[in-house]
Amino acid sequence: MILYLKDVTEKRKMEAQLLHSGKLAAIGEMAAGIAHELNSPLTAILGNSQLLLRNKEKDDPSYPLLNDIKNCGDRCKRIIKSLLTFSRQDEYIFGSFSLNDGINQVLNLLRYQLEKNEIMITLKLDEDLPEIEGSQQQIEQIIINLILNARDALELADKTKKEITIITSQQEDEVQLIIKDNGIGIEDNRLSEIFHPFHTTKEAEKGTGLGLSVSFGIANAHGGTLEVSSTVKTGSTFTLRLPLPLSQELEVGG
Numbered sequence: 001m002i003l004y005l006k007d008v009t010e011k012r013k014m015e016a017q018l019l020h021s022g023k024l025a026a027i028g029e030m031a032a033g034i035a036h037e038l039n040s041p042l043t044a045i046l047g048n049s050q051l052l053l054r055n056k057e058k059d060d061p062s063y064p065l066l067n068d069i070k071n072c073g074d075r076c077k078r079i080i081k082s083l084l085t086f087s088r089q090d091e092y093i094f095g096s097f098s099l100n101d102g103i104n105q106v107l108n109l110l111r112y113q114l115e116k117n118e119i120m121i122t123l124k125l126d127e128d129l130p131e132i133e134g135s136q137q138q139i140e141q142i143i144i145n146l147i148l149n150a151r152d153a154l155e156l157a158d159k160t161k162k163e164i165t166i167i168t169s170q171q172e173d174e175v176q177l178i179i180k181d182n183g184i185g186i187e188d189n190r191l192s193e194i195f196h197p198f199h200t201t202k203e204a205e206k207g208t209g210l211g212l213s214v215s216f217g218i219a220n221a222h223g224g225t226l227e228v229s230s231t232v233k234t235g236s237t238f239t240l241r242l243p244l245p246l247s248q249e250l251e252v253g254g
């Protein structure tokens with residue numbers, strides 16, 4: 001008889017942490033409830049404003065007002081989506097995947113936008129990077145957040161060469177992703193604040209201030225960390241670390 005045993009202690013621990021983080025779970029549940037409640041009235045606001053906009057000329061005095069309603073509706077929708085992710089009530093699938101694939105997937109989506117902003121991407125992906133366990137969709141969301149933040153920081157920077165560098169590597173029992181930009185950077189006294197929900201320096205239409213707090217939550221739920229180092233006017237570096245799975249296959253003969 002051959003018996004295969006897989007140590008799932010770490011996975012269980014992670015799940016427990018995910019489900020029972022006390023206060024946070026309660027807030028998360030409430031947020032999810034509110035988000036669901038808000039979804040249907042929002043559909044009416046967005047749908048109706050779009051319908052009305054369609055029959056208006058751009059120089060109609062009510063056009064900018066309706067447009068405002070639609071834009072604010074869109075913004076609410078984005079916030080709701082982030083809240084659902086934050087409280088982890090939206091669907092996601094756990095599995096094994098390569099972080100490099102996640103990065104390439106995200107770049108397929110964002111490449112055009114980055115080229116439009118004349119941003120140069122340097123990729124240094126470790127080809128032998130082992131797979132990690134988790135939700136590829138959620139990890140991709142972290143990568144999107146970090147790249148879009150870098151783009152925004154570069155847009156405001158006064159640099160002739162705008163660069164984003166993406167590096168993956170294995171460090172002992174974890175994989176590491178570094179996303180580095182030479183944008184405006186972050187003041188020292190704000191470094192701890194940027195991970196707080198709703199902390200943003202962007203205009204209302206541009207940012208909700210949820211990107212990094214959601215990313216931080218996802219990293220933690222995967223047993224990992226998300227850290228920043230930054231110098232004003234020089235640029236910022238975000239480092240995501242995710243643990244490698246502890247799958248010890250034990251063979252017991254008998």
Ligand SMILES: Nc1ncnc2c1ncn2[C@@H]1O[C@H](COP(=O)(O)OP(=O)(O)OP(=O)(O)O)[C@@H](O)[C@H]1O
Pocket residue numbers: 145149150153181183184185186194195199200201202206207208209210211212213236
């Ligand atoms: N790469 C970066 N360079 C400079 N500042 C940054 C960078 N990343 C984040 N920040 C600062 O941290 C703040 C919070 O970032 P976060 O991603 O949480 O929210 P946001 O980008 O403002 O809005 P959202 O991501 O919800 O659209 C930003 O408003 C910005 O001030």
Ligand SMILES: [Mg+2]
Pocket residue numbers: 145148149207210211212
């Ligand atoms: Mg952001």
